[in-house]
Amino acid sequence: MTDFCNRRMEELPLSGPDRSWARRALDLLQGDGRRSADTHLVKPAFKGLKGISIYLKDESTHPTGSLKHRLARSLFLYGICNGRIGPGTTLVEASSGSTAVSEAYFAHLLDLPFIAVMPRSTSCQKIEAIERFGGRCHFVDHAGEVYAVAQEIAAQTGGHYLDQFTNAERATDWRGNNNIAQSIFDQMQCEPQAVPAWIVMSAGTGGTSATIGRYIKYRGFETQLCVVDVEGSAFYDAWASGDMQATAPGSLIEGIGRPRVEPSFIPGVIDHMIRVPNTASIAAAHVLSDLLFRRVGGSTGTNFFGTLLVAAQMIKENKTGALVTIICDSGDRYSGSYYNPDWLQEKKLDIAPWRQKIETFLERGDGLFDHRCMTESR
Known part of the structure; x- marks a missing residue:
């Protein structure tokens, strides 16, 4: 039994996933937090x-012009520390605009792709701001459609649905x-x-x-x-x-x-x-x-x-x-x-x-x- 356990332990890799990307990402987010x-x-x-x-x-x-800057930073910290955001993760959000602008900013900061699902009626200034940070906009006809479409796009891309409407109250340290x-x-x-x-x-x-x-x-x-x-x-x-x-x-x-x-x-x-x-x-x-x-x-x-x-x-x-x-x-x-x-x-x-x-x-x-x-x- 002892020999078997020793052999099994020798075969078992004890190193976990590389945390260097997460550490760098958290440093960038904390730096933004100190600046603002x-x-x-x-x-x-x-x-x-x-x-x-x-x-x-x-x-x-x-820096992104709204209250949602705080929320977006919290959602990114929450996703990274929960192991849901890593190198190359496509980030998706359902948003009427300001949250998506802030999330596009942070996605750009971390060099991650970002897609915002929003109603067609969203102001053109918000759409332009999202695209300026390298984000993409996916439009729906009715506000109630944003949730399911965002989940679907996240599943299709193998990405992470940031889900501000569920995670806003739990991602922020109250x-x-x-x-x-x-x-x-x-x-x-x-x-x-x-x-x-x-x-x-x-x-x-x-x-x-x-x-x-x-x-x-x-x-x-x-x-x-x-x-x-x-x-x-x-x-x-x-x-x-x-x-x-x-x-x-x-x-x-x-x-x-x-x-x-x-x-x-x-x-x-x-x-x-x-x-x-x-x-x-x-x-x-x-x-x-x-x-x-x-x-x-x-x-x-x-x-x-x-x-x-x-x-x-x-x-x-x-x-x-x-x-x-x-x-x-x-x-x-x-x-x-x-x-x-x-x-x-x-x-x-x-x-x-x-x-x-x-x-x-x-x-x-x-x-x-x-x-x-x-x-x-x-």
């Missing part, structure tokens, strides 16, 4: 909001490691109201809201999390009813809202949800763009409008405090849509009434709270 470790926390002044401070976490300053929640609270430390009363965040994958909500509970903060959803999205209905099988037609606001409830959407970490009309989202993006002297995207408009509704309710209840929300990406990616009068007319979106309400509220602190979304609860 933090983003600015912007504090505009709003005359009508006495006792309420609004802060905007500007994620548009990442306890810290400079995630967006830790960054917000660290930057707020020296502000007059160091612990925000609310953080307001829209849902795309649900991963960012899951990270923020978990971090708040983990650190024991009194901060509440409000998630804003958009027309045509399933998230609000799922949260309000508890039906995680809820479906919807799909969102007009790129990057947020989904036709189904994604696995990364975690209702249990959310304190409140608001559904925001498309016209209000786009009007708020226009107003904020004027105030910041640069364009912001539609999802940022959703965030900003939701934040103003929270502020309006606080004013109604004679409360004060700090509110934090996110600038998700630049509005330059949407010059052909949200900032194009012809596109707005084609979609029958009249943003003027909402724009007037928002500007009046920011000037006087009243006139906005006239619908019941902040009083709705489960």
Whole structure:
């Protein structure tokens, strides 16, 4: 028996797979993380909001121009450390644009092929950015088709489906490691109201809201999390009813809202949800763009409008405090849509009434709270 074991041990190779590529890849990703470790926390002044401070976490300053830069780096780290990404692996993603732009950047950094599966309606600026980083785009007619097509392409190429909608909440270290929640609270430390009363965040994958909500509970903060959803999205209905099988037609606001409830959407970490009309989202993006002297995207408009509704309710209840929300990406990616009068007319979106309400509220602190979304609860 001893001779047999010795012979078997001699025949058994004890060296594992070569980890040198993974080490080099991780070094490159960590280097990017150090270069873009933090983003600015912007504090505009709003005359009508006495006792309420609004802060905007500007994620548009990442190298790929959006909040999704953090997610993409986490998904790459997750895939490499799980042994699913290696030399030459074809990477595939289902995306409405910004995540794919960031993933194309990281694929280029690691010299890996990348294919993005996206609706044909995705903005041409995002498509051009993906192709500029060497990625390829595969188009589908309906947003609900992206999942199966991405899985099919990954199987055909022997590649890896990054699957942001499933892996967003698990690829990010929600306890810290400079995630967006830790960054917000660290930057707020020296502000007059160091612990925000609310953080307001829209849902795309649900991963960012899951990270923020978990971090708040983990650190024991009194901060509440409000998630804003958009027309045509399933998230609000799922949260309000508890039906995680809820479906919807799909969102007009790129990057947020989904036709189904994604696995990364975690209702249990959310304190409140608001559904925001498309016209209000786009009007708020226009107003904020004027105030910041640069364009912001539609999802940022959703965030900003939701934040103003929270502020309006606080004013109604004679409360004060700090509110934090996110600038998700630049509005330059949407010059052909949200900032194009012809596109707005084609979609029958009249943003003027909402724009007037928002500007009046920011000037006087009243006139906005006239619908019941902040009083709705489960």
